[in-house]
Amino acid sequence: MGLGSGFAIRTARASAVAAILLTSVAGTARAELCTTQSQMTSSDRDALAAVARSLAAKAQADDVNGLKAQTVAEYAQDFGPIAYLVGTTSAKVKGGTAIVEQVYLLDATMLKKQADGSVADAQFFCSLNRSPMETDFVIPNLPPGRYGFAMVKVDSATNPWRLSFLVRQDGGQWLLAGFYPQALTAAGHDGLWYWKSAREMAARKEIWNAWLYYQQAQALLRPAGFVQSSHLEQLRSEQAKAAPPALSEGVSADVPLVVKGGAGAEYRFTSLDTDDSLGKDKIDLAVHLKAEALADPAAARKRNTDAMAALLAAYPEMRRSFHGIWVFAESGGPSPLATEQAMAEIP
Numbered sequence: 001m002g003l004g005s006g007f008a009i010r011t012a013r014a015s016a017v018a019a020i021l022l023t024s025v026a027g028t029a030r031a032e033l034c035t036t037q038s039q040m041t042s043s044d045r046d047a048l049a050a051v052a053r054s055l056a057a058k059a060q061a062d063d064v065n066g067l068k069a070q071t072v073a074e075y076a077q078d079f080g081p082i083a084y085l086v087g088t089t090s091a092k093v094k095g096g097t098a099i100v101e102q103v104y105l106l107d108a109t110m111l112k113k114q115a116d117g118s119v120a121d122a123q124f125f126c127s128l129n130r131s132p133m134e135t136d137f138v139i140p141n142l143p144p145g146r147y148g149f150a151m152v153k154v155d156s157a158t159n160p161w162r163l164s165f166l167v168r169q170d171g172g173q174w175l176l177a178g179f180y181p182q183a184l185t186a187a188g189h190d191g192l193w194y195w196k197s198a199r200e201m202a203a204r205k206e207i208w209n210a211w212l213y214y215q216q217a218q219a220l221l222r223p224a225g226f227v228q229s230s231h232l233e234q235l236r237s238e239q240a241k242a243a244p245p246a247l248s249e250g251v252s253a254d255v256p257l258v259v260k261g262g263a264g265a266e267y268r269f270t271s272l273d274t275d276d277s278l279g280k281d282k283i284d285l286a287v288h289l290k291a292e293a294l295a296d297p298a299a300a301r302k303r304n305t306d307a308m309a310a311l312l313a314a315y316p317e318m319r320r321s322f323h324g325i326w327v328f329a330e331s332g333g334p335s336p337l338a339t340e341q342a343m344a345e346i347p
Contacts, residue, residue: 033107034124034137040105048103048167051174052150056098056163059181060154062090071176072168082179089181093163096156106137106147119143135229148174151223153184160184164223180224186276187283187323191220195235201321202242209321211247214239216274216283256290261310269311275326282323284340287311293331304329304339308346319343 037045051070058066064083068076075082108122122142126135137149146169154161166178184190189197194217201210218235222228251257256268268290275286289307294300304327312319324342331337 032111032122032124034126035105035107036126036128036135037103040103044105045103047174048105048148048150049100051148051167052100052103052152052165053098055150055165055167055176055179056152056154059086059163059179060090060093060096060098062086062094067176067179072170075177082176085179085181089161089163092158092183093154093156093161093181096154096161098152098154098163101151101153101162103151104135104137104149106149108142108144109146111142111144133230135227137226138228139226145169147177149224149227159188162223166224178224182220182223183276184220186216186220186274187279187281191217194220198242199238202238206317206321207242207244208315209317210242211239211244212272212274212285212318213321214242219274253290259307259310259314261306261313265306265310267307267310269307270330274322278323278340280323282321284324284326285318285322286326287328288336289327289329291329291331293333297337300329300337301339304337305341305346308341312343312346 035044037048055067055070057063058070064079064086067082067086068079071079071082104124104126106122106124108124111119111122113119119141122137122139124137124139126137127133128135148167148169150165150167152163152165154163161181161183164180164182165176166180167174168177169175186194194213198210198213198217201207201213214235218232218239221235222232246257249255251269251272253270256270257272259267259269261267269287270290271288273286275284278284287307289304291303291307294303307327307329308325311325318325322343324340325346326338326340328336328338
């Protein structure tokens, strides 16, 4: 992968997902009605499963026009973000066996607009088989209506994927209102493996590795950003307990992780994440670096390598659990300089 290409893919994917969410600004929350598949009528269950299979088949076949025709009007008229996601996903799931895992019926017909014309957050609390376990949906700015959420697992020839769909009932038809594809494995392991590994790392006091592996576990286990569950809440609680003291206030552009390097240099990391875009035997560590613009490309690449070395010198445990490091140097330009190196290549 060339310089900058990894960031472009990650940024475009994030932008596309953000654009297709029926979300953007949070409002006052209230609980709406959720019906799980074991509680809904057979006609509702069969209809949601059927539309999920239809949408999944079109996504697998890269049938952008077919999906657009089956999409709610507000997204059909600006279909670019969904088309991008379909295009980047279809080759990875083409020919795979699609199985509907779970469907939920989300009734937001009683949602009312607020005085300023906005719509309050829609909250759906879904008890599973009358147990204390829950799956919850919190969707900001959801227009009133009758919705469904469906998860379809695709066992492809390489890695299993989940295609999740938010659908809305318009004119008696279930139409696409959000598309959330995700791989179910990273570096050949699923979310439960990363969760178990994170616990073991935390027990060995490898707190940085544990925190990042918990993060990877959540990315694989959470079907969409607005979905939460009892199990995911437990995972987040464990991650919070295992968090390194340096991350007690999180890490962001406002609260960067400051690492000292050689010759008095300081590196300000504004995010720490994981990445599986290279498909190696281990995931990569992906960090964003607040940096000055450098006109000399060689000097900029060296600065990124020096930042990797400083991070590993401060937290050497990371060498054991990651294939390498991506650094995205943010200097205020249109796109950051992205470089990746395997651990063995970093001094």
